[in-house]
Amino acid sequence: GQNIDQPTEMTATEGAIVQINCTYQTSGFNGLFWYQQHAGEAPTFLSYNVLDGLEEKGRFSSFLSRSKGYSYLLLKELQMKDSASYLCAGGSTLGRLYFGRGTQLTVWP
Amino acid sequence: DVKVTQSSRYLVKRTGEKVFLECVQDMDHENMFWYRQDPGLGLRLIYFSYDVKMKEKGDIPEGYSVSREKKERFSLILESASTNQTSMYLCASSPRTGGNTGELFFGEGSRLTVL
Numbered sequence: 001g002q003n004i005d006q007p008t009e010m011t012a013t014e015g016a017i018v019q020i021n022c023t024y025q026t027s028g029f030n031g032l033f034w035y036q037q038h039a040g041e042a043p044t045f046l047s048y049n050v051l052d053g054l055e056e057k058g059r060f061s062s063f064l065s066r067s068k069g070y071s072y073l074l075l076k077e078l079q080m081k082d083s084a085s086y087l088c089a090g091g092s093t094l095g096r097l098y099f100g101r102g103t104q105l106t107v108w109p
Numbered sequence: 110d111v112k113v114t115q116s117s118r119y120l121v122k123r124t125g126e127k128v129f130l131e132c133v134q135d136m137d138h139e140n141m142f143w144y145r146q147d148p149g150l151g152l153r154l155i156y157f158s159y160d161v162k163m164k165e166k167g168d169i170p171e172g173y174s175v176s177r178e179k180k181e182r183f184s185l186i187l188e189s190a191s192t193n194q195t196s197m198y199l200c201a202s203s204p205r206t207g208g209n210t211g212e213l214f215f216g217e218g219s220r221l222t223v224l
Contacts, residue, residue: 043213
């Protein structure tokens with residue numbers, strides 16, 4: 001398998017900015033996904049980076065450096081509803097995703 | 110609205126029972142996947158399929174089998190359920206996109222308890 005590492009837990013306050021990091025082995029992946037999962041629900045797609053650089057989508061941005069095996073998800077203007085687990089996943093040419101264990105983000109008022 | 114539908118949200122079974130978890134997608138996707146999700150362990154791939162009648166082992170296939178007789182349907186079978194198979198099971202599908210990986214669409218999940 002492929003090792004994907006991300007922090008287990010993070011906390012932040014409403015209105016703040018938080019960056020969730022993800023590192024992975026550099027061989028074998030052809031892109032990096034981020035998913036959001038609220039408690040008791042299925043994961044939902046947030047972003048996909050296949051090239052190096054920053055992809056911005058509203059309050060959420062995702063960054064990828066393939067040479068460093070590094071990605072991050074940046075959440076701005078945090079809201080209470082952003083409290084969730086954030087899953088980093090590497091994509092393979094065969095179509096399967098390799099998931100990290102997820103980062104549980106808690107947003108405090 | 111695209112959809113992946115899992116047949117049961119909650120199941121309770123007894124040790125040794127045969128369990129069928131059904132998954133249907135309406136997006137004409139080639140790829141389908143079964144994951145289990147446990148606290149602290151994240152999503153782990155059990156089996157996946159690239160096409161009808163094709164199947165590939167994931168990272169934890171022991172104790173499971175799958176069936177893909179039709180493109181839209183991917184079934185997970187627990188031949189003889191055991192208590193360590195108590196978990197949340199998530200089905201997902203994705204399109205075949207050539208060199209890049211397609212986005213995964215997940216079902217709502219099936220929470221299985223084995224007593």
